[in-house]
């Protein structure tokens with residue numbers, strides 16, 4: 001699925017949180033949405049998964065206008081994995097994953113063997129088959145995210161939105177979740193804070209600053225020291241990693257920066 005965002009603007013109480021954002025996520029791409037705290041990443045994504053209603057602009061899923069679709073149809077096309085993973089009731093992992101079947105069913109329609117098969121396949125794919133009957137709330141953060149990814153798999157959505165999916169996860173689970181997302185190959189847009197992870201996994205990056213799009217392109221094109229300084233207010237050295245060939249960013253704290261400048265002057 002190709003996703004096109006056109007001139008998306010969202011205001012609240014006369015404050016413009018995102019303004020005229022235009023981005024494209026092409027079939028099978030993983031696009032990273034980066035930007036400092038408060039730059040509008042979650043607001044943009046919430047407009048795209050219809051928790052918020054934009055003031056202006058459009059989103060097209062292939063040729064279909066997202067804002068003209070029913071919510072049920074939207075749920076068949078768009079899956080969301082966000083960082084908020086608490087649930088109010090004591091659901092099992094399997095219950096949570098089963099919820100992904102809802103947009104495909106009528107009210108009170110019983111689950112079929114086909115539904116069970118799809119759910120078990122998804123649990124197996126994310127490595128949680130053994131946890132199927134465990135309580136969701138007892139899972140580790142990484143396992144919860146994997147369960148939510150399994151839910152989006154059974155949803156059979158063609159566009160995956162991830163809002164800081166690796167937040168609060170330790171590095172092993174961060175890599176595991178990103179490996180999984182990459183391996184799925186679903187057209188995906190992910191808000192990410194870790195720029196090295198974004199550089200490693202994403203096909204392209206889009207950068208927000210104060211609600212506006214300020215750059216987009218491959219990680220190599222986007223992650224330049226000048227941009228990091230301008231957008232995040234930090235100094236950084238960018239190298240190409242000898243093993244992975246990917247961009248690697250070393251952030252330089254102000255104290256180190258002063259030391260380097262001092263040496264250069266001497």
Ligand SMILES: Nc1ncnc2c1ncn2[C@@H]1O[C@H](COP(=O)(O)OP(=O)(O)OP(=O)(O)O)[C@@H](O)[C@H]1O
Nearest residue numbers: 012013015017035036037038039040041042043044
């Ligand atoms: N309901 C609201 N009313 C007023 N301002 C809001 C509201 N929701 C968000 N904001 C403001 O909009 C801006 C963008 O917030 P948003 O959560 O989209 O940023 P973000 O880039 O996802 O940030 P973070 O990286 O911290 O998660 C922030 O300044 C935030 O305070």
